[in-house]
Amino acid sequence: MAERIQITLPDGKQVLHPFGAxxxxxxxxxxxxxxxxxxxxxxxxxxxxxxSYRLTADAVVGPIDVATPEGxxxxxxxxxxxxxxxxxxCFPGVQVSIGPSIEDGFxxxxxxxxxxxxxxxxxxxxxxxxxxxxDIPFERREVxxxxxxxxxxxxxxxxxxxxxxxxxxxxxxxxLYTEDGYVDLCRxxxxxxxxxxxxxxxxxVAGAYWRGDERNKMLQRIYGTxxxxxxxxxxxxxxLEEARKRxxxxxxxxxxxxxxxxEAGAGLVIWHPKGALLRTIIEDWERKExxxxxxxxxxxxxxxxxxxxxxxxxxxxxxxxxxxxxVDEQSYGIKPxxxxxxxxxxxxxIRSYRDLPLRYFELGTVHRHEKAGVLHGLPRVRQFTQDDAxxxxxxxxxxxxxxxxxxFVGYAMGIFGFEYEVELSTRPEHSIGSDxxxxxxxxxxxxxxxxxxxxxxxxxxxxxxxxxKIDFKLKDALKRKWQCATIxxxxxxxxxxxxxxxxEDGEKHRPVMLHRVILGSxxxxxxxxxxxxxGAFPLWLSPVQAVLVTVTEKHIPWGEEVRKRLxxxxxxxxxDFRNEKLGYKIREAQMQKTPYMLVIGDREVTSGQVSPRQRxxxxxxSIDVEAFIALVRERCAQYR
RNA sequence: GCCCACGUAGCUCAGUCGGUAGAGCACAUCCUUGGUAAGGAUGAGGUCACCAGUUCGAUCCUGGUCGUGGGCUCCA
Numbered sequence: 001m002a003e004r005i006q007i008t009l010p011d012g013k014q015v016l017h018p019f020g021a022x023x024x025x026x027x028x029x030x031x032x033x034x035x036x037x038x039x040x041x042x043x044x045x046x047x048x049x050x051x052s053y054r055l056t057a058d059a060v061v062g063p064i065d066v067a068t069p070e071g072x073x074x075x076x077x078x079x080x081x082x083x084x085x086x087x088x089x090c091f092p093g094v095q096v097s098i099g100p101s102i103e104d105g106f107x108x109x110x111x112x113x114x115x116x117x118x119x120x121x122x123x124x125x126x127x128x129x130x131x132x133x134x135d136i137p138f139e140r141r142e143v144x145x146x147x148x149x150x151x152x153x154x155x156x157x158x159x160x161x162x163x164x165x166x167x168x169x170x171x172x173x174x175x176l177y178t179e180d181g182y183v184d185l186c187r188x189x190x191x192x193x194x195x196x197x198x199x200x201x202x203x204x205v206a207g208a209y210w211r212g213d214e215r216n217k218m219l220q221r222i223y224g225t226x227x228x229x230x231x232x233x234x235x236x237x238x239x240l241e242e243a244r245k246r247x248x249x250x251x252x253x254x255x256x257x258x259x260x261x262x263e264a265g266a267g268l269v270i271w272h273p274k275g276a277l278l279r280t281i282i283e284d285w286e287r288k289e290x291x292x293x294x295x296x297x298x299x300x301x302x303x304x305x306x307x308x309x310x311x312x313x314x315x316x317x318x319x320x321x322x323x324x325x326x327v328d329e330q331s332y333g334i335k336p337x338x339x340x341x342x343x344x345x346x347x348x349x350i351r352s353y354r355d356l357p358l359r360y361f362e363l364g365t366v367h368r369h370e371k372a373g374v375l376h377g378l379p380r381v382r383q384f385t386q387d388d389a390x391x392x393x394x395x396x397x398x399x400x401x402x403x404x405x406x407x408f409v410g411y412a413m414g415i416f417g418f419e420y421e422v423e424l425s426t427r428p429e430h431s432i433g434s435d436x437x438x439x440x441x442x443x444x445x446x447x448x449x450x451x452x453x454x455x456x457x458x459x460x461x462x463x464x465x466x467x468x469k470i471d472f473k474l475k476d477a478l479k480r481k482w483q484c485a486t487i488x489x490x491x492x493x494x495x496x497x498x499x500x501x502x503x504e505d506g507e508k509h510r511p512v513m514l515h516r517v518i519l520g521s522x523x524x525x526x527x528x529x530x531x532x533x534x535g536a537f538p539l540w541l542s543p544v545q546a547v548l549v550t551v552t553e554k555h556i557p558w559g560e561e562v563r564k565r566l567x568x569x570x571x572x573x574x575x576d577f578r579n580e581k582l583g584y585k586i587r588e589a590q591m592q593k594t595p596y597m598l599v600i601g602d603r604e605v606t607s608g609q610v611s612p613r614q615r616x617x618x619x620x621x622s623i624d625v626e627a628f629i630a631l632v633r634e635r636c637a638q639y640r
Numbered sequence: 641g642c643c644c645a646c647g648u649a650g651c652u653c654a655g656u657c658g659g660u661a662g663a664g665c666a667c668a669u670c671c672u673u674g675g676u677a678a679g680g681a682u683g684a685g686g687u688c689a690c691c692a693g694u695u696c697g698a699u700c701c702u703g704g705u706c707g708u709g710g711g712c713u714c715c716a
Contacts, residue, residue: 207711381716
């Protein structure tokens with residue numbers, strides 16, 4: 001065995017160290033002390049290890065700093081361990097299960113007869129602070145599988161026992177981490193000692209199924225967040241507060257856009273005048289853009305005979321999400337999707353290859369029986385309207401159609417100001433159709449993405465029951481992802497409904513069907529849009545584009561005249577001619593996030609002009625009414 | 641559907657250790673005619689989510705229902 005080993009440092013420098021040298025010491029030697037204090041772990045040949053790791057061979061070695069995403073994740077993981085220790089200290093008899101770091105912090109799932117209260121969280125936090133102050137080292141130990149099993153069996157930790165038993169059979173040893181007598185099964189690495197834990201906060205307690213399976217027992221999950229510094233933690237908590245302020249449910253009420261009423265029913269949106277107007281503006285935009293791209297606008301019925309849903313496969317695969325009703329002793333299904341009527345339109349006459357592709361677009365209102373617990377504001381409701389289309393084409397046209405849809409999505413996201421990510425979802429467990437068709441459909445989607453040069457990730461088993469799909473997840477201002485657009489490739493429904501076209505060869509052929517939405521659910525999209533803009537919609541989308549504010553009642557006649565001229569120019573304007581002070585009216589318009597407030601007083605009446613004030617506080621001075629109309633038109637034409 | 645918490649005026653929230661409730665904003669009326677984020681006075685508003693039970697008496701305690709919030713599972 002070699003006496004000395006050769007270590008390659010991040011800067012490429014090579015140094016010799018004794019066999020068994022501690023990696024933390026090597027990293028510390030190469031760095032200045034101040035920087036080393038923020039080193040949470042090290043990398044050896046690219047693999048993260050504890051700073052206490054001993055090197056037994058030549059290796060490339062570098063530090064992992066807490067300022068990196070990887071380092072922060074290690075710190076948070078260690079925080080979750082300390083939380084588990086604190087919980088067991090405070091509540092004897094608690095069983096631990098798993099506790100990883102997540103995007104914004106960490107959690108740990110516990111099994112305990114009592115339920116944790118917010119007061120308990122404070123108690124646990126306090127104990128965590130004590131553990132952190134004691135600066136207890138995290139000690140790693142590798143033991144045999146049998147030894148670990150015995151240890152956790154003795155401790156009564158049945159979840160850990162299950163985890164060890166479920167390890168692949170070729171795993172012979174497992175690693176344990178001990179801090180101050182608390183032992184946890186963990187792959188690691190961890191921070192060197194609890195003293196590095198300075199800034200954290202426990203946020204909430206929630207239920208979570210063991211191993212994420214709803215057939216399993218529900219555990220209690222405690223969520224926390226943590227950062228390297230108090231400043232970073234404070235920043236994060238501020239962002240959470242910001243998110244609450246721009247919550248679309250709050251803004252929806254404040255801006256008088258919509259309500260979801262208990263008496264009417266859960267998950268059912270009631271659009272108020274301003275919300276309905278916003279929605280109408282979006283829908284008008286949709287119709288225009290679809291007609292431009294060769295789509296036909298169609299409209300199907302809300303209910304269709306149950307027999308038809310049986311034929312399509314919805315009855316077998318989607319029944320739990322459907323509502324049914326009876327008419328003249330005949331069972332009808334309320335549509336959860338729009339495709340059936342579109343197929344009937346296709347089938348209404350004999351189609352030639354010359355007719356294809358046919359693109360049927362419908363702002364289709366659908367009903368889905370979502371479980372009570374999943375409903376959430378506008379994004380998750382029971383009745384919603386999709387900007388839905390079904391494209392029937394030849395297999396040869398598939399690629400071009402998919403690429404055109406992907407371009408459409410990109411255009412739309414640009415107009416509305418969103419970034420997005422692309423995912424390809426493949427065949428799920430419960431599905432219909434042949435293997436060959438699934439293969440063909442998946443390849444068609446993937447090929448189009450590649451031809452468009454779009455980056456995407458693959459989501460195995462996440463497709464619809466009738467076909468694979470491309471999902472576009474848009475990212476809002478708070479970096480949260482929402483599924484909106486989707487393209488689904490379907491060979492099965494055309495088969496089940498015996499759709500056909502006459503080809504060049506005079507023979508019958510089967511068309512392919514694409515299901516696709518651009519914004520997805522209009523309800524969800526508006527919810528995300530509200531939060532994206534904090535309710536301050538771009539001018540072209542604002543339900544009220546301008547408010548006329550008169551200084552005194554003697555200015556009302558000119559106000560009425562201006563209102564008439566703006567309405568004639570298709571500008572959405574309201575007159576605030578109330579007997580209130582100007583400042584008061586400005587404030588109200590400001591809180592309603594109205595893009596323009598047009599002040600009308602003696603000066604404007606005399607000059608026959610208006611004085612626009614933008615919602616950012618800027619005054620544009622006195623300008624002619626025609627000049628204001630031109631300004632609004634120009635901005636709207638640019639979707640600003 | 642599951643776990644936990646919550647449900648008081650249009651909104652944000654107090655409050656009642658069980659004796660049917662209050663503030664601010666909003667709303668109405670009056671005064672004020674005021675130039676870019678709140679002028680003043682007065683007033684009206686609540687079966688304390690709903691249904692049972694316990695109690696002399698329930699908004700408060702217990703149970704159920706509905707709904708909301710945070711999660712899990714699911715999903716446009």
